[in-house]
Amino acid sequence: MTSKRADQRAPTLEQVAEQAGVSRSTVSRVINGVATVDPELRQVVQQAIEATGYVPNLAARSLVTRRTDSVALVVSEADDRDTADPFLNRIFTDPFLGRITAGALEVLRPEGIHLVIMPAEWTAQNHVVRYLRQGHVDGVLLISSHTADPLPRQLCDLNIPAVLSARPGQPLPMSYVDVEQQVGAKLAAEHLLGIGRHRLGTVSGPLDMPSAQDRLNGFRAALAVHGYPYVPSAVGDFTRGSGENATRELLAAHPDIDGLFVANDLMAEGALQALRDLGRRVPEDVAVVGFDDSVAALQCRPQLTTVHQPLEEMAAEMARLLLARISQPEARARSVIFHPRLIRRGSA
Structure with missing residues (x-):
């Protein structure tokens, strides 16, 4: 009488080799990801693995490959x-x-x-x-x-x-x-100018971050080309709350701003809240452009015009x-x- 334990014994490397018609070492090389195995042979072995239900011993494999997967x-x-x-x-x-x-x-x-x-x-x-x-x-x-x-x-x-x-x-x-950060900021600047906004400001990210530096510098450089030597700015930390606070700070100092570039969508969402609280209509009074094109941009009201980076x-x-x-x-x-x-x- 065959024991239940024997019937349920896990398939072995040898059984995979027999199914594929190759040597045990070839099966081992396929399992361990050796690059020199012929692609057609690799496919035959993989089909045999599926047919037999063989499950590689990952612990043993990692000892050979020195990989954890x-x-x-x-x-x-x-x-x-x-x-x-x-x-x-x-x-x-x-x-x-x-x-x-x-x-x-x-x-x-x-x-x-x-x-x-x-x-x-x-x-x-x-x-x-x-x-x-x-x-x-x-x-x-x-x-x-x-x-x-x-x-x-x-x-x-x-x-x-x-x-x-x-x-x-x-x-x-x-x-x-990375993404071309300065190019993205330039797109924001040229769009705001293109829709007739001329008193522009920006909420940057933390200035110890290269991406925040690049977005701020790109926005300023694009406006300088069009004759705007100074761009008012306030600093946030890429969070929603910091965007709201920075926008309040910026508008307190420069209440005539009619276009705002915010260095990411989460901060832009906070900026929209600040503008609502201050009685400013978007986009009629202040147009807002974000950066990222994240889900936050779609959750904003109105939905956010933004610079898309393909994350x-x-x-x-x-x-x-x-x-x-x-x-x-x-x-x-x-x-x-x-x-x-x-x-x-x-x-x-």
Whole structure:
């Protein structure tokens, strides 16, 4: 009598090899992702794996390949500046992270690679670095914006494969993906001028971030070309509340502003609230343009005219660059820059 345990024994590597008509070593090479395996042979083995129901032993495989089949999405941020809006609340409610995650998964999931999301406030970065150094992941997709952030340099020094979500604040031999920030700001400036607005102001992001600097400089440079030597500005921190406060500050000092460029959509949503509270109609009294083209732009009333950056495509490219870096650690770092475009809606 055959035991139930024997009947349910898991398929073996040998059974896969017999099904495919190849050697056990060939099956092992396919499972371990060896690049030199003939594509047609690889397909035959994969069909045999599906037919037999074989499940690779990932622990044993990782000993051979030294791979974990997982990467970390690390969100690095300065310590909380506003205790009313703590770091974890910000990153998990900001539409930016959701779009980055979705874009990365489009590339990673078909490769069987897991994504681990890791918040990393600067005071807690030692714990994150320790985790990464211990080899729990194969590489890092790093969201880091502040020039003073020490994490990008640490990852370079430790030779941990990593790709940045934007141009680094300091020159580093690390791949990154970005959008033409100044071009996007120029699109906003030219649109506001094109609809007849001539008393323009802007709410920038934190000026220790290259993206915020580029958007502010691009807006000012575009207006200078058209004869506007001075652009009033106030500084926010890319949150909804900071956009509202900065807009109130800006209009208190310059009540005649009739066009406003806000450096991201969340701050623009706050700006619209401030304008409503101050009795200013949008777009009749003040036209507003944001940046990102996130879900926040569609939630605004009126819906927000904004500069679109293709975050999902950018994140997918980050994932491709990281996989290439993991496969070829000695390959040179690369930058990939995407083009923005203006999306016109009801606010301007």
